[in-house]
Amino acid sequence: MTLSQLEAGLKRRAMAAFALEEGAMAGFHLAAPPPHIDADVSIAWPIAAAKLLRKPPLKIAEELAAALSADFEAKPVPPGFVNLKFRDAFLFEALKELEKPDCFAQPPFKGEKINLEFVSANPTGPMHLASGRGATLGDSLARIFRALGAEVATEFYVNNVGNQVELLGRSLKARCEGVEPPENGYQGAYLKDMVAVLPKEAAGWTGAQFGQYAIAEMLKLHKADMKAFGVEFDRWFLESELHDDGAPARTLAALKERGMTYEKEGAVWLGTSSMMDSDDDKDRVLVKSDGSNTYFLNDIAYHLNKFDRGFTTVIDIWGADHHGHVSRMEAAVAALGREKLNFKVLIHQQVALLRGAELIKMSKRAGDFIPLKELLDEVGADACRFFFAARGPHTHLTFDVDLAKKHSNDNPVFYVQYVHARICSIFSNAAEKGIDPAAGFDAAGIAVNADERALMLKLLWLERTLLDCARDYSPHQLTTYLMELAASFHSFYDKCKVLDPEHKDVSAFRLFLLAHVKAVIARGLGLLGVSAPERM
RNA sequence: GUCCCCAUAGCUCAACGGAUAGAGCUCCUGCCUUCUAAGCAGGCAAUCCAGGUUCGAUUCCUGGUGGGGACACCA
Numbered sequence: 001m002t003l004s005q006l007e008a009g010l011k012r013r014a015m016a017a018f019a020l021e022e023g024a025m026a027g028f029h030l031a032a033p034p035p036h037i038d039a040d041v042s043i044a045w046p047i048a049a050a051k052l053l054r055k056p057p058l059k060i061a062e063e064l065a066a067a068l069s070a071d072f073e074a075k076p077v078p079p080g081f082v083n084l085k086f087r088d089a090f091l092f093e094a095l096k097e098l099e100k101p102d103c104f105a106q107p108p109f110k111g112e113k114i115n116l117e118f119v120s121a122n123p124t125g126p127m128h129l130a131s132g133r134g135a136t137l138g139d140s141l142a143r144i145f146r147a148l149g150a151e152v153a154t155e156f157y158v159n160n161v162g163n164q165v166e167l168l169g170r171s172l173k174a175r176c177e178g179v180e181p182p183e184n185g186y187q188g189a190y191l192k193d194m195v196a197v198l199p200k201e202a203a204g205w206t207g208a209q210f211g212q213y214a215i216a217e218m219l220k221l222h223k224a225d226m227k228a229f230g231v232e233f234d235r236w237f238l239e240s241e242l243h244d245d246g247a248p249a250r251t252l253a254a255l256k257e258r259g260m261t262y263e264k265e266g267a268v269w270l271g272t273s274s275m276m277d278s279d280d281d282k283d284r285v286l287v288k289s290d291g292s293n294t295y296f297l298n299d300i301a302y303h304l305n306k307f308d309r310g311f312t313t314v315i316d317i318w319g320a321d322h323h324g325h326v327s328r329m330e331a332a333v334a335a336l337g338r339e340k341l342n343f344k345v346l347i348h349q350q351v352a353l354l355r356g357a358e359l360i361k362m363s364k365r366a367g368d369f370i371p372l373k374e375l376l377d378e379v380g381a382d383a384c385r386f387f388f389a390a391r392g393p394h395t396h397l398t399f400d401v402d403l404a405k406k407h408s409n410d411n412p413v414f415y416v417q418y419v420h421a422r423i424c425s426i427f428s429n430a431a432e433k434g435i436d437p438a439a440g441f442d443a444a445g446i447a448v449n450a451d452e453r454a455l456m457l458k459l460l461w462l463e464r465t466l467l468d469c470a471r472d473y474s475p476h477q478l479t480t481y482l483m484e485l486a487a488s489f490h491s492f493y494d495k496c497k498v499l500d501p502e503h504k505d506v507s508a509f510r511l512f513l514l515a516h517v518k519a520v521i522a523r524g525l526g527l528l529g530v531s532a533p534e535r536m
Numbered sequence: 537g538u539c540c541c542c543a544u545a546g547c548u549c550a551a552c553g554g555a556u557a558g559a560g561c562u563c564c565u566g567c568c569u570u571c572u573a574a575g576c577a578g579g580c581a582a583u584c585c586a587g588g589u590u591c592g593a594u595u596c597c598u599g600g601u602g603g604g605g606a607c608a609c610c611a
Binding site for chain 1: 538539540541542543547548549550551552553554555556557558559560561567570571572574575576577591592603604605606607608609610611
């Protein structure tokens with residue numbers, strides 16, 4: 001039984017005891033009690049239900065505790081909590097439930113087909129360190145949604161057509177000819193590096209050919225960077241695919257047909273503000289007066305494409321510098337007649353960079369930025385990913401590059417990984433101590449101590465943690481959880497000898513317990529894209 | 537000017553509206569003859585201001601203050 005199943009069961013019994021309908025149970029949740037309370041889980045619902053039931057909270061708590069006392073040690077506590085303690089047998093059964101690979105699959109995630117698009121950095125320069133934040137957020141969320149039973153397709157949208165490609169081509173051509181790039185072009189040193197490895201026939205290329213070449217090379221680098229970061233996209237969607245398919249024209253026609261557009265001053269507009277109920281503050285141009293498509297129209301076509309592929313939910317992850325685009329995109333999705341509820345834009349705040357005492361302005365055109373690869377090489381992917389994952393998406397993050405490199409050994413990720421390494425070590429030592437990890441034990445004869453109990457309980461909270469992550473669209477609670485689990489383990493390890501030939505039953509029980517700790521640590525780290533080393 | 541985000545310990549971050557606000561880093565005190573000291577045990581130290589809603593507010597609402605970002609027929 002998982003904690004959610006337990007909660008659902010307790011809720012049903014409360015409904016029966018007080019003759020209530022589902023709608024009246026909104027505040028019914030299991031919570032972890034604060035440290036000074038001697039209980040396994042706590043229910044605060046009686047306080048919230050006092051008004052509805054017209055009874056004092058403590059009275060309700062007493063009645064609820066009585067209704068549950070057949071299976072739990074249930075104690076009503078002022079002002080109206082019910083604190084539960086589990087029987088050991090319950091904990092053993094719950095741990096076994098965790099062994100099933102799909103033990104967390106549940107509604108509403110089960111059956112969902114989610115398209116998750118993130119990073120989508122312009123391929124006009126090497127990938128910036130800041131892309132690590134979006135990559136961490138997107139990839140971790142994808143893994144968490146999958147663990148909860150959803151089908152998730154991850155996607156990176158590549159802007160491989162348009163003005164910036166021309167500009168990149170002209171910049172590379174200039175470098176090739178030994179002159180400075182155009183004034184508003186790309187000044188970064190990476191173009192000089194690219195010149196060094198250009199094929200011979202490049203001498204006769206046009207600017208457009210240089211552009212196509214540069215984009216293709218950058219795309220290779222981006223793929224390599226993402227892979228080194230532990231992120232593998234299911235699909236790299238090229239904007240040119242849309243154009244080859246005539247999607248923007250079809251999208252425009254669909255919007256016109258639905259009566260959502262009008263012409264003004266030689267341009268075609270989408271009435272995101274004037275023609276519909278939306279948060280957008282003005283209408284947006286789809287086709288410029290010179291006849292060319294805006295980026296917005298192409299982007300709408302891309303989103304229509306995603307919906308047409310049969311996803312039940314389409315999620316975009318954008319940096320805060322794009323927050324102003326959210327309402328117009330939501331409006332466009334609605335204008336196409338697509339269910340707005342199935343489209344979600346997640347915004348994460350930007351990453352500011354500090355090197356020494358200097359705040360660095362990021363600009364690919366000026367070429368002054370820190371490549372993601374540089375940090376990966378110096379700090380390592382595990383520490384990078386844990387660092388980014390540990391912060392909620394709304395936090396304003398200032399990344400101190402020097403500090404990150406200097407302190408990489410202090411990164412909490414090692415504290416968590418160390419748990420895995422220590423347990424692996426115990427298992428590899430078991431044989432020489434004459435203890436068989438596979439040997440069973442008599443659960444009834446085990447007196448579970450406080451440290452063991454704390455560990456078992458903590459393991460059960462992984463499920464709730466993942467649900468919280470999904471609810472808040474952030475993996476940061478998982479890092480907190482892993483830190484807490486690691487602390488429980490290290491404390492246990494210090495006090496409790498696992499391999500003890502004199503007490504084989506206790507050894508077998510502790511190995512059983514640690515096998516689950518190891519599995520949860522490995523699984524949790526895996527959901528963050530972080531490795532679980534067997535030795536450190 | 538309008539909109540979005542943020543404000544918790546010296547620093548970086550946690551805390552479904554619940555009980556005595558938790559961690560990591562830093563600093564201080566102890567602990568390796570026993571499964572890995574990248575560890576354990578302990579100490580110092582915090583909710584920006586003013587109202588409001590609530591049985592209960594770090595959390596929700598309003599107004600300040602301070603900071604980051606966005607407001608194109610660019611992509």
